[in-house]
Amino acid sequence: MSTSEHVASDDIVYIEHQGAVAIVTLNYPKRRNAFSLRMRQALLKRLNQLMHRDPCRAIVLTGAAGTFCAGGDISEMQARTVLEYRERNQLPLDIFKLMVEGPKAIVAAVEGVAMGAGVSLAAASDYVVCASNARFACAFLKVGLMPDTGLFWSLSQRVGAAKARELMLTTQEFNGKEAARIGFANQQVEPGTALAAALKVAHEYALMPPLAIAHLKTALANGIDSLDEAIETEVNLQPLLRRSQDHVEATKAFMEKRPAVFVGN
Structure with missing residues (x-):
């Protein structure tokens, strides 16, 4: 059963819960969920809440009215000082x-x-489900800008450096089928079913040990760029997990031939 926490239906970003999964919806349909300043502020607040103060175990990010996000809000792209731009750009980072x-x-x-x-x-998400007819484009150059919101790092992590360079330089549009073929999307589904498929994956993540998920994400983000970093990350983090209650529970559940129940300690 899904429960909603948003106060008004016009919240630009709202949260709903489905069991241990939180659904974050970008909700600015009149501009195809454009990434406006107000949306950035709301999304950062909501994600901070979910990551650090909410008992949810996994998060689904989606968009209202059958679309995900049309990119930056062009109506807000007006002349500002360099310092003002730097401040505004810090939010998406x-x-x-x-x-x-x-x-x-x-x-x-x-x-x-x-x-x-x-x-x-x-691209910054851990898993991407897309409709076969979804439309993607790294369209920053078309408005005289270079990619932002971490895309320099995340896109090459998904599709490789050469393909990422091509997509950013050509701004070519690609659909959901192509997104899955090149590895940008993990799963391609029929139109109208992306949220249901994403929820299925998120509920699987929610069954995993939370502490191990947290350390794994830390390692993938910061600790595997070189052989020495990968080894150091493993040496530093794996002993912490071996001492966790979740590891003890997992081994005990295995021996008792039952599902493990993880608590995040």
Whole structure:
């Protein structure tokens, strides 16, 4: 059963819960969920809440009205000072770091368009489900900008450096089928079913040991760029997990031939 925490139906980002999974919905349909300043502020607040103060075990990120996110709100792209731009750009970077480094897994459910920052939000997720007819484009150059919201790092992590360079430089549009073929999306589904498929994956993540998920995300984000870093990360983090209650529970459940019940300690 899904329970909603948002106060008003016009919240630009709202949260609902389905068991141990929190659903975060970008809700600015009149501009195809454009990544406006207000949306950035709300999304950062909601994600901080879910990552650090909410008992949910996994998160689904989706968009209202059959679309994901059309990218930056062009109506807000007006002349500002360099310092003002730097301040405004920090918000999406904070969101990106929270998505990548945060302790809970995020599954993106993409229907409709994911352009510019919409691509960035999907790429920063741990798992991407998209409709076969979803439309993606790294369209930053078309408005005289370079990719942002962490896409320099996240896109190459998903599709490789050469393909990431191609997508960013050509701004070519690709659909959900192509997204799955090149590895940008983990799963391609029929139109209208992305959220259901994403929830299924998120509920599977929610059954995993939370502490191990958190350490794994930390390692993937910061600790495997070189052989020595990978070894050091394993040496530092694995002993902590071996001493966790969840590890003890997992081994005990295995011996007793029953499902493990993880508590995050």
